[in-house]
Amino acid sequence: MASKLRLIILGAPGSGKGTISSRIINEFKMAHISSGDILRSNIQQKTDLGLKVKDLISKGQLVTDDIITKVIIQELKKTKASWLLDGFPRNLNQCRILDNEKISIDRVINLEVPFEEITNRLKHRWIHPPSGRVYNLEFNPPKIPRKDDVTGEPLIQRPDDSEDVVLKRLNIYKQQIKPIIDFYSSKDLVETFTGRTSNYLWPLIKDNLIDFKNNKEASELKVQ
Ligand code: G5P
Numbered sequence: 001m002a003s004k005l006r007l008i009i010l011g012a013p014g015s016g017k018g019t020i021s022s023r024i025i026n027e028f029k030m031a032h033i034s035s036g037d038i039l040r041s042n043i044q045q046k047t048d049l050g051l052k053v054k055d056l057i058s059k060g061q062l063v064t065d066d067i068i069t070k071v072i073i074q075e076l077k078k079t080k081a082s083w084l085l086d087g088f089p090r091n092l093n094q095c096r097i098l099d100n101e102k103i104s105i106d107r108v109i110n111l112e113v114p115f116e117e118i119t120n121r122l123k124h125r126w127i128h129p130p131s132g133r134v135y136n137l138e139f140n141p142p143k144i145p146r147k148d149d150v151t152g153e154p155l156i157q158r159p160d161d162s163e164d165v166v167l168k169r170l171n172i173y174k175q176q177i178k179p180i181i182d183f184y185s186s187k188d189l190v191e192t193f194t195g196r197t198s199n200y201l202w203p204l205i206k207d208n209l210i211d212f213k214n215n216k217e218a219s220e221l222k223v224q
């Protein structure tokens with residue numbers, strides 16, 4: 001029987017978490033749970049949650065731990081399939097909350113992409129908020145300009161992708177990432193992948209996950 005995989009993907013804003021996540025979920029058939037996509041979809045639907053977080057997100061600030069944690073824990077607990085968590089945890093407190101909830105993690109994929117590459121990419125990002133699909137006018141443009149490839153609906157630019165807000169988001173990331181990496185390194189879960197492009201990183205990540213999955217399945221068979 002195929003093992004259930006529970007993965008976290010970490011990386012700076014614009015490092016390609018969403019891009020690599022969509023390749024992982026297609027290849028390994030798992031649910032993609034993205035904190036940012038969930039929040040943006042709530043903003044678009046003008047839910048109570050969306051109204052609460054809209055201003056914070058457009059300014060590039062993190063939303064409070066109690067708000068985001070409740071949403072994510074609920075999602076994880078109702079997801080029966082394998083899952084990939086993108087955008088959470090964002091600080092040490094969120095790591096501890098996952099741990100306290102006894103949500104076990106198999107592997108943490110850590111993307112390291114140079115910051116100067118990121119700031120350029122985000123100027124050209126367009127997204128489809130209902131699905132979370134991500135485009136880039138240079139890297140993966142939509143087939144029809146400003147339209148989602150699947151639904152034909154309009155694409156938008158994220159309000160937090162303006163140059164000054166991106167710098168603020170990168171600064172928050174720099175302050176928060178080390179304790180998160182230390183937390184998961186102490187559990188021997190972190191695999192770091194360094195490079196300038198998603199096309200370079202993807203085959204490395206894919207091979208690593210194939211090996212990991214095969215080993216996990218082999219050790220589970222031995223136990224049976
Ligand atoms: P999010 O939504 O989690 P971030 O800031 O972590 O947002 P973001 O911006 O979504 O991350 P990404 O997913 O890492 O970036 O990157 P991506 O979208 O795949 O790629 C970026 C662009 O580059 C795209 O246009 C893509 O097509 C292009 N691209 C990819 N690869 C390449 C390449 O090789 N070459 C080139 N040229 N282009 C490429 O969080 C948003 C906000 O929500 C709140 C916070 O306010 C946060 O700021 N939030 C939370 N707050 C508290 N706690 C949490 N856990 C929170 N989670 C979300």
Ligand code: MG
Nearest residue numbers: 017018034036
């Ligand atoms: Mg993203």
